Each structure stands twice: as structure tokens, then as C-alpha cells.
Amino acid sequence: MEVNVTINGAARTAEVEARTLLVDFIRTNLSLTGTHIGCDTTSCGVCTVLLDGTPVKSCTMFAFQADGHEIQTVEGLKNGELHPIQAAFKEEHGLQCGFCTPGMMLVGKALLEENLNPTDDEVRWAISGNLCRCTGYMNIVKAIQTAGAELSAAESGATA
Amino acid sequence: MYPAAFEVTKARTLDEALAKLADLGDDGRVLAGGQSLIPMMKLRVAAPTHLVDINEIPDLDGIKQVNGHMSVGALARHADVVRADVANHTVAAAAPWVADPVVRNRGTMCGSIAHCDPEGDWNSVMLAVRAQVVATSSSGERVIPIDEFVKDFFTNSLQEGEMVTEVRVPNYAGAGGGDYLKLERKIGDYATVAVAIHLDLAGDGTIAQAGVALTAVNHVNTRASDAEAILVGNAPSEELFAAAADAAAAAADPVSDIRGPAEYKRDVVRVFTRRGLASALAKAQD
Structure with missing residues (x-):
């Protein structure tokens, strides 16, 4: 069946089987390999993408369900320069091996859209569906908060 | 895979x-x-x-108050329930404990109820609050009490051609309170043990209706009927709650597994029932 999506702002189409998982559609059919496959059982969150702005685990959704919807993957964060969440992960050493990072950044981005100044607990709660096998959670929490501060400064700068 | x-x-x-x-x-x-x-x-x-x-069907995702109950539609996601202004304390307490935040953006309450996984949270909540499930087919609608809906291990009482379109959570008749206590190894894991508690108080402060239901300690989500019978008609007290907690533990028949030995799980049921009753009472009297 034909699946049409808008991914990172671009319209893309591919012909897939009904059972094709969204994550494989993104990685194989659309050749966007920034979205990773980890546990493949809805536990680890490395395959997290934003579906119409909301984080979902793309290993637990069929590609046909995304037909007509908007998807954002890690590749869509950078717009000329690094997105503040990417810059903050770099700055705060929010990644070690980097495998969980795309999911962590997208979940962090979605959190910051609701709350630019999250507490430690709020960040930990928001990323609790995403696992970091390097156990680098301290710096992931810091990075998301740093990005929030950055975005909030940019916002008040824009209104000033 | x-x-x-x-x-x-x-x-x-x-x-x-x-x-x-x-x-x-x-x-x-x-x-x-x-x-x-x-x-x-x-x-x-x-x-x-x-x-x-059914994801593209409009208007199935409602969470609203109708005729003395809260109606939750077939496409209301767990995250919608977390965000909604839910008057029922048991539902409100359980919602943030279902799965993990990303899964909650997608998974639905009605789907989870229909799934009848004994380690699932919602059916214990629904047993405690005495919810009704609306099953719809091309020939009409059946309103099924939750006790009849949850039949067995991964088995509901839907007939061919039926789907769950709605679940109805009754409003408290008097001063009501509830809680959901869950022990899990990590967020997103199945419950080791969880207990759903519901209390509805009569005007004189005695317990008019009680709900105690257990997750992950039997082959199906279980109503602790003996515990409820101990509570109903009596004035709340620590002794009464302790007796109900012992009865709830007796209704649990857990298996020993990687999440803990059976004896431990049964004791968690006892402790959670006692704590849940105390916190439900505090909310009812608030």
C-alpha cells in the first residue's frame, strides 16, 4: 500500500506492505537512519519520533498509520545550525555512545514545548520511557534544562 | 521482528x-x-x-461527563486521561502509572480494558469503581458491567463483530475517594503488584460502597469481594482497614517470578490495601 507522509517538512511517498513498521519505513524506505532500533519491544524508546508533534515509539506503529501525518526525526532538528537541544546535548555532554540520543532529544524537545523550565523531576518523568544504557541520565537531564534556558532566553529576547 | x-x-x-x-x-x-x-x-x-x-475515525476520543458518569471514548489515549480533569480519584491516580510517557501518547484506555491482560492496570481500576463497558456492533449497543466484561486471562466477553466504543466510570454518590498503588521495577514494566481502591461514603460517614481490586496477582484482574464485604456498612477505622487488607491479601494467588516471590507479593497486597484505604478515606473526607 502507498504511504504518504510529511517528514522533516518534506513530502515523501513509498509503497510498503501493511505490516511494515514505521521505524523501518523511515530507515529503509526513506533512508533516514538517525532513528534507531533498540529493543524492538516498546521498552527502550530509541526509535522515538514525533508524530504530529507528539513522541511515539516508531517500532510499535505501522507505517500505514502515519499516512497523511507529519513526522519529525532527529534529522529534522538541525536548521542550518544545530537546534538548541542538539547544542545543549553537545555542551553538557548529554551523550556517550549516542544510541539513545535521537529519542532523548525528541522527547526533550516535546517537553520543552510545554514547559521551558522543567525541574529535574519533570525531565526525569518525561524521559522515563527512554533508556540510556550508558546510564548518562544526569547530563541528559542537564542538557534538556540547558536547552530550555536557551530557548526561553531566545524567546524573551525576541519579545524584548 | x-x-x-x-x-x-x-x-x-x-x-x-x-x-x-x-x-x-x-x-x-x-x-x-x-x-x-x-x-x-x-x-x-x-x-x-x-x-x-479506527485511528482516523473522528469523535471517538472524548472524555466527558454524561448522565452521572465519566465517559471515555475508544480513542482516548492514556495521556489524554492523565491531562483530563478527572473527578474519580482511582482513575486519576492510576493514569500516570500506565506504561511510560511515550507509550501513553498512543495506547488507549478502552484498548487496554479490552485486552484483559491480568498485569494491566485499568481493569483493576474499573473493577474497583464498578465501571461499565459499552460494546457496539452493527446491530446495536450492549452496556456490560465490568465484572461480566473481564472474563478470564486475556479474555473479554465481546461477541463477534463487537468493539469497545466507550467505558463509563460512575460519579461518586456521596463523598468519594480512591487510589491506585503500584509497585513496578521500572517505569514501563508490568506491575509486580498493584491495588485499586474505591470508597463512597454515606451521609453518616459509614462506607456505602467499597471497591478493592488487584493487578498481577491472579490469572485475571481480581475483585477482592471479601475485603469489600468487610468494609461496606461500617465506619472507617484502622482496625477495619487492617481486616480488609488481610482479606485482600487472601484473595491474591500470585506466582513467584523475576518480580518477586509469591509471599512477598501477597504481603504487598496487604500493605497497599491498607495504605490505599487510608488515602482514599482522606480524599473522601477532604
Whole structure:
């Protein structure tokens, strides 16, 4: 069946089987390999993408369900320069091996859209569906908060 | 991991979905949030030959107050329940404990209820609050009390061609309170043990209605009837709650597994029931 999506702002189409998982559609059919496959059982969150702005685990959704919807993957964060969440992960050493990072950044981005100044607990709660096998959670929490501060400064700068 | 091949119907209206389900009989499965169904298909524990995807049907995602109850539609996600202004304390307490935040964006309350996984949270909540499940087919609607709906291990009482379109949580008749206490190894893991508590107080402060239901300690979510019988008609007290907690523990028949030995789990039921009753009472009296 034909699946049409808008991914990172671009319209893309591919012909897939009904059972094709969204994550494989993104990685194989659309050749966007920034979205990773980890546990493949809805536990680890490395395959997290934003579906119409909301984080979902793309290993637990069929590609046909995304037909007509908007998807954002890690590749869509950078717009000329690094997105503040990417810059903050770099700055705060929010990644070690980097495998969980795309999911962590997208979940962090979605959190910051609701709350630019999250507490430690709020960040930990928001990323609790995403696992970091390097156990680098301290710096992931810091990075998301740093990005929030950055975005909030940019916002008040824009209104000033 | 890949599911076995299947056909799919992307329903645009409820009538279209129901007509297709009637046509398919036992071969059809409803795809709502898919957070349990898709993993089961990938593990080949389930292999439906035809999925009826209801995600694009409008107006099925409502959470609203109607005629003395809260109605939750078939496409209301767990995250919608977390965000909603839910008056029922048991539902409100349980919602943030279902799965993990990303899964909650997709999984639905009605889907989880229909799934009847004894380690699932919602059916214990629904047993405690005495919810009703609305099953709809192309020939009409049945309103099924939750005790009749939850039949057995992964088994509900839906008939061929029916789907869950709504669950109804009754409002408190008097001063009401509730809680959901869950022990899990990590967020997103199944419950080691969880207990749902519901209290509705009469005008004189005695317990008019009590709900105590258990997750992950039997082959099906279980109403602790003896515990409820101890509570109803009596004035709340620590002694009464301790007696009900002992009865709830006696209703648990857990298995020893990687999440803990049976004896430990049974004791957690006892402790959680006592604590849950105390906190439900505090909320009812607040």
C-alpha cells in the first residue's frame, strides 16, 4: 500500500506492505537512519519520533498509520545550525555512545514545548520511557534544562 | 521482528468499522493504540488476518461527563486521561502509572480494558469503581458491567463483530475517594503488584460502597469481594482497614517470578490495601 507522509517538512511517498513498521519505513524506505532500533519491544524508546508533534515509539506503529501525518526525526532538528537541544546535548555532554540520543532529544524537545523550565523531576518523568544504557541520565537531564534556558532566553529576547 | 502478513481496513467512520468487523467475524481485530497488539503480533503471539484501524475515525476520543458518569471514548489515549480533569480519584491516580510517557501518547484506555491482560492496570481500576463497558456492533449497543466484561486471562466477553466504543466510570454518590498503588521495577514494566481502591461514603460517614481490586496477582484482574464485604456498612477505622487488607491479601494467588516471590507479593497486597484505604478515606473526607 502507498504511504504518504510529511517528514522533516518534506513530502515523501513509498509503497510498503501493511505490516511494515514505521521505524523501518523511515530507515529503509526513506533512508533516514538517525532513528534507531533498540529493543524492538516498546521498552527502550530509541526509535522515538514525533508524530504530529507528539513522541511515539516508531517500532510499535505501522507505517500505514502515519499516512497523511507529519513526522519529525532527529534529522529534522538541525536548521542550518544545530537546534538548541542538539547544542545543549553537545555542551553538557548529554551523550556517550549516542544510541539513545535521537529519542532523548525528541522527547526533550516535546517537553520543552510545554514547559521551558522543567525541574529535574519533570525531565526525569518525561524521559522515563527512554533508556540510556550508558546510564548518562544526569547530563541528559542537564542538557534538556540547558536547552530550555536557551530557548526561553531566545524567546524573551525576541519579545524584548 | 515482523508480524505475519495481514490485510487492513482504514475505517473513516464508526459505521464503516462496525460493518467490516461484522463481515470479518473472528478474523477481524480492532487496531486502536496498538501498544499491546502490535508487540504481540511482532512476537507472533497474535496473528490476526485483518486489522480494522479506527485511528482516523473522528469523535471517538472524548472524555466527558454524561448522565452521572465519566465517559471515555475508544480513542482516548492514556495521556489524554492523565491531562483530563478527572473527578474519580482511582482513575486519576492510576493514569500516570500506565506504561511510560511515550507509550501513553498512543495506547488507549478502552484498548487496554479490552485486552484483559491480568498485569494491566485499568481493569483493576474499573473493577474497583464498578465501571461499565459499552460494546457496539452493527446491530446495536450492549452496556456490560465490568465484572461480566473481564472474563478470564486475556479474555473479554465481546461477541463477534463487537468493539469497545466507550467505558463509563460512575460519579461518586456521596463523598468519594480512591487510589491506585503500584509497585513496578521500572517505569514501563508490568506491575509486580498493584491495588485499586474505591470508597463512597454515606451521609453518616459509614462506607456505602467499597471497591478493592488487584493487578498481577491472579490469572485475571481480581475483585477482592471479601475485603469489600468487610468494609461496606461500617465506619472507617484502622482496625477495619487492617481486616480488609488481610482479606485482600487472601484473595491474591500470585506466582513467584523475576518480580518477586509469591509471599512477598501477597504481603504487598496487604500493605497497599491498607495504605490505599487510608488515602482514599482522606480524599473522601477532604
